[in-house]
Amino acid sequence: MPHVAMVSIPFHGHVNPSLDLVRALVARGHRVTYANDPSWAGTVRATGAELRPYASTLPGDGGADLDGIDQLTLFLDDAIAMLPQLRAAYADDRPDLFLYDIAGSPARLLGSAWGIPSVQLTPTFVPWNGYEVEMAPAIEAMRAGPRGADYYRRFTEWLTAQGSPITDGPTFLGRPDRGLALIPRALQPHADLVDRDVFSFVGPLLGGRSTSGSWSRPAGAEKVLLVSLGSAFTDRPGFYRRCIAAFGGLPGWHTVLQIGRSVDPAALGDVPASVEIHSWVPQPAILAEADAFVTHAGMGGSSEGLFHGVPMIAAPQAADQFANADRLAALGVARVISSETVTTGELRSALLALTTDPAVAARCAELSRQVRAESGVERAVDLVEAVLPTAHGRPARPARF
Template sequence: MTTPRPARIAMFSIAAAGHVHPSLEVIRELVRRGHRVDYAIPEAFAEVVADTGAEPRTYTSTLPTDDDPDAWGTELIDNIEPFLDDAIQALPQLAKAFEGNEPDLVLADIAAYPARVLAHRWGVPHVQLSPAMVAWQGYEEEVAGPMFAELKRSPRGIAYYERFERWLADHGVPLDPDRFTGRPDRCLVLIPRALQPHADRVDEDVYTFVGACQGDRAHQGEWHRPAGAEKVLLVSLGSSFTKEPAFYRECVAAFGDLPGWHVVLQIGKHVDPAELDPRGHGLPANIEVHSWVPQLAILKQADAFVTHAGAGGSQEGLACGVPMVAVPQAADQFGNAETLQNLGVARHLPKEKADAAALRAAVLELVDDPAVAERLRAIREEMAAEGGTRRAADLIEAELP
């Protein structure tokens, strides 16, 4: 393959780990190949971006952060309005940040709405980098249509769509909001094909699965398996939906003092470790508790993973060959949990049923089942063949003008 001339590439994302981390190694590889990458990101992730060799272009975001997860509300409209609000106020900032330095190509996370508007304005290709499942042929009729039908009839939903349509029209983008947000012209899917529902109905002229692009994540730190630990279990609900002290107490009850097992319990920013030990007796010696952990470093040494089944954690579990107990909390996690269970590598436990007895039984059944280990081995081989970081960078270069 002929290496193209060094190009100027712009990448756009939001300040959320699940949206930034999946593509970091792709950005690092593009920089290694000699391309100039300017990365639009809020200040909270500027250092992580700079570590790849890209140039952070910081902007102010109005999206709720992990510091206030309740700000996302409880209804569908609560979940989608903030992205439009943020896009409208961020677009002028981003246009100014790139003025005089317009790129040859735009890369964008699925939540970075201004990127597609700017690519249209600049007349350059727009390539989406999806850290989660993508739409398949029939998705609108089977999933999106029923999900949004009531919203589109409500006063708040009607106002949202009218505002979105005006914003697109004002910037000359000839798309309706649903197509704008859900149907890119070109997309690289940064999850393994195995995690994609109805993968046989995905348009491969638009979407290319390149699988996990993880790198070594050295910047996140290391973790060392304790001497004498026969089995290691990681429990993590990610970074956003972690305010679950009752669930963590069930995990302590399920795995505390379990012979031969060492447990790493990540509880996030919003739970005090004291809440896991309301009687003050002290936690079992085999459990270490942290607000945050270097997840991938632990999974490479783990024997089981209790997860919320976010796209990032799900594919990391698959890439490391770790059986999973999926306890979804929100969004696409429910579908991911079902997919993992259908693959034969996980058990889906709804949150309301995830008590100590159910958690313990699920973990022990998974790690003792040779069929689960064999299926994980086969999936790891399939993922390796998808190409990962280098293939993603090759495909991005192929889109350069």
């Protein structure tokens, strides 16, 4: 039985995109182990995989309030701490293939050292031909400061010490041997310039995420709105109060409001019966029923919104969310707001404008069709199996992506 090892970090945005692929690999008869923090044991077991625990050094919020350099440093520190733990976990049970989230890059080092092929799973956009030139000014600006210079120096020294043929940090992370992009092509910048011999777009893999739970539209709810700012940037009680005021009294609308674990529901004041409040929700199940989506425009939420064909109000908070929000607006399926300054009236107007515009409805339907056509767990499994070595050490099928 081929042994596939998946390596990730303990965050929803990095684990969720891999779950259906892992589940499908198990269903095809592969033995799958999943290296992650012990807190994810239940999620891993639900896919049929076996947890290989490692102790993550990452804080629970992923350093949400830190600037870019400090966040990068956190993830580098975690990678450095992860590598010896992976080496020990797999020393006596070497896999036939490493799958790894982009933040699980120590798996690539281990695979290279042990002669084991690896495939990167990327839950965000991937580099394109010319990406390094376009990003050079930003990277050089980070290198110019003492913290940035220290980060890049440490990254290069670590890669060099591990015998990596690639010793430049951004190149090591962005240019894998092979990669699956777990996003719609519609969200990928310069999709026509992506190296298709390295990366394959398989879309968001959402089909059977049974562990996320179920949800049903309440009786009498003519339209459903989901409001969610994801898992990291959820401490926004003022924004939630404005959402309740904006949407709670709209005739025929039922609102599902996810507030995360930092906000006390009592801080939201009086909540009408048309609004249900949860710290966590089964997002894919609700989006399958939803008529609109207020989202922080993380890549996972943006992809799921496109998959389900719902118009979106994008309230980006950090990182790639601003670019994703602008892209959704350019695609004609979203309006971009600021969660800090948007008024109750502006929220209500944005929702009604999006959900009554025939052009928005047509774009949502067309993009949903495109995303569903390009997405597929079975295709993703085929691509992974193409890289698995046979008993003779050669790929079972051509590994061209």
